[in-house]
Amino acid sequence: MVTVICLLAFYGFTTKKEAKQEKGKLEIAVEYNRQAGRGSNQYAVWIEDNQGNLVKTLYVTRFTAEGGYKMRPTCMPVWVEKSGAASMDKSEIDGFSGATPQSGTHIYTWDGTDKNGQPAPQGEYTFVVEATYIGENIVTFKNKFNLGGSGVTIPTTPGFNSDEEKNRDMITRVTATYIP
Numbered sequence: 001m002v003t004v005i006c007l008l009a010f011y012g013f014t015t016k017k018e019a020k021q022e023k024g025k026l027e028i029a030v031e032y033n034r035q036a037g038r039g040s041n042q043y044a045v046w047i048e049d050n051q052g053n054l055v056k057t058l059y060v061t062r063f064t065a066e067g068g069y070k071m072r073p074t075c076m077p078v079w080v081e082k083s084g085a086a087s088m089d090k091s092e093i094d095g096f097s098g099a100t101p102q103s104g105t106h107i108y109t110w111d112g113t114d115k116n117g118q119p120a121p122q123g124e125y126t127f128v129v130e131a132t133y134i135g136e137n138i139v140t141f142k143n144k145f146n147l148g149g150s151g152v153t154i155p156t157t158p159g160f161n162s163d164e165e166k167n168r169d170m171i172t173r174v175t176a177t178y179i180p
Contacts, residue, residue, distance in 0.1 A: 056114055
């Protein structure tokens with residue numbers, strides 16, 4: 001009898017967890033063009049709450065995640081600060097970092113949970129893509145969306161911190177789709 005109750009409790013818990021995560025997800029499409037040379041090809045994708053606090057990192061290039069920001073302090077300074085990368089455990093960083101991707105469209109999905117895997121409350125959030133496209137030149141794409149709202153495709157406009165043209169085509173387009 002105890003075994004049956006334990007199995008029922010286990011399966012019931014799994015079903016509830018999956019149901020919470022299916023209440024809404026955000027798919028972020030990043031059109032990326034790998035650049036030649038040093039000092040580029042670094043980017044991160046994350047979710048912030050309406051206070052500007054990092055909720056969850058979805059992806060960051062491995063070089064930066066593993067301390068590249070120490071060698072190049074101008075590399076993705078916003079993500080480095082908000083994530084607290086300097087105090088993170090390597091196993092935590094391994095959960096969302098990856099090798100610099102090949103050119104193409106890459107999809108990063110937020111399942112509506114925070115960095116601890118707990119469901120985030122419904123409300124307004126911001127998705128952010130920050131990229132160092134050469135040296136200390138940065139482009140940021142971001143926009144707000146409503147977790148728990150209706151389905152919508154969300155465009156972005158790039159924000160550049162300089163007039164530098166070289167490697168500016170590293171990330172050419174970012175869009176997101178919220179799926180309730």
